[in-house]
Amino acid sequence: MKNKITVGAVVLGGSLTLSATGFADEGLFGYVKGAEPLPKGSMDVEQWFTVRSDKGQGHYDALDTKTEVEWGITDKFATAVELYGLGINTSGLMIDAYLPKDEKYTWKPAGLEVALKYNFLSPAKDWIGLSQYVAFSYFWEDVNSGQRKDVYSVEGLLLAQKYFMDGQVVLAGNLGIEATSATRKPIDGLPPDFEWPTTPEMEIEVTASAGITYRFAENWFIGGEIFYQTEHETVVGQERWSIQAGPTLHYGGQKWWATLTWLPQIRGGGLMYPGQTDTDLHLIEKTKQEVRLKIGFNF
């Protein structure tokens, strides 16, 4: 019988996401960030759950969780701290340097992040909304394999947002770059010919995403998102690229909101694992399916 990651046990946990990290305003989208700032003196608490599954062979399920608290320091500047967590169930697939062994655990804390956001232009006041986002993170678990890995990252994103139809339609786009230094921890008992380097690796990741959403009823928005990501690293050059796209549904209440997004991988490339049959996807560090639920509370 297949064992799935249980969701209930990780409700209080943090989250580790494959995508650029979330920054809490009202998340109209699951993956794309808006440019709206949090007002001065206000606070926002968010809980994210991201389920990643299916690498094409073997069994692979992962649950990323994130607990985030954001504060509006001024009307233009906000800061957030985030605790990430990871649950994983992988078996029947080994990939040199990426998936060393079967692994299963319900949830464990995986990383921490501090983020800053500064708003230059307001989407409701200026011709376009524009914000700068910067995040510094340290992860001690590898989101892909569930193994110990020290990952230090700094990420910068430019966030753009525009309203149409008095704000009933929202268009948003992000462009960003992330630099990472990652070091795998040694693992005992691996096959002698299995590649598991424990020297530091440097990675550069570029992300471009866009989303559009429409308020079709009071409090309800429906839309779509598209997410492109590519990573280059020492030794291999372009390690991967992928395009994910899918629908998103958002409910915005006065004191809380929720967003549900399904973002499967549509196309991908770069490295493939031996015997990979889905040759139009990147399945080493990505999966075929991804679903995210975000819930936010405003104070």
Added chain:
Amino acid sequence: MPIRPIPTLLMVPVALVAGTGYATEYLTVAQAQQAIFPDADQLIDAAVELSDAQRSAIEKQAGVRQRWKKQAVWRAEKAGQLIGWFVVDEVVGKHEFITYAAGLTPDGHVRGIEILVYRETYGHQVRNAEWRQKFAGKTLADPFKLDEDIPNISGATLSSANVTKGVKRLLVLQQVVLNKR
């Protein structure tokens, strides 16, 4: 039996949805009429139904969409004389519509505005008399722009922008429709 994460996640938003139900009505129409036209001895229902041509004319001059085909309007009179128009309007807030009312003098000045229903998370300062007073005396010659002649309300920029544009649109509606009655 292990919880299957995807069906579980899909159930959560369904379970969480319980309708809106948090809108706060601050003033009734009657209360707003009394606040803006305390000197009127009668307010006569003068609701308008706009033709497509009128809606286009309003949109062109106001620079914003005339969303409603029907507009709730009352004619404020004192001793049988017109002293102004009382108009109830709705504009888009972040999640729901904002219901407000504007009083317009016969010569196209804003007499005052009142917020009737406000439903958003932030920005309840739109109800503050200090913010609403900024509209008093405005005409179509004024910019009606946030951080220019109307202060922006942080956390409710969309709401304050749409109310500002809405009041301007009502002045245009007066010019296009009401003054020709």
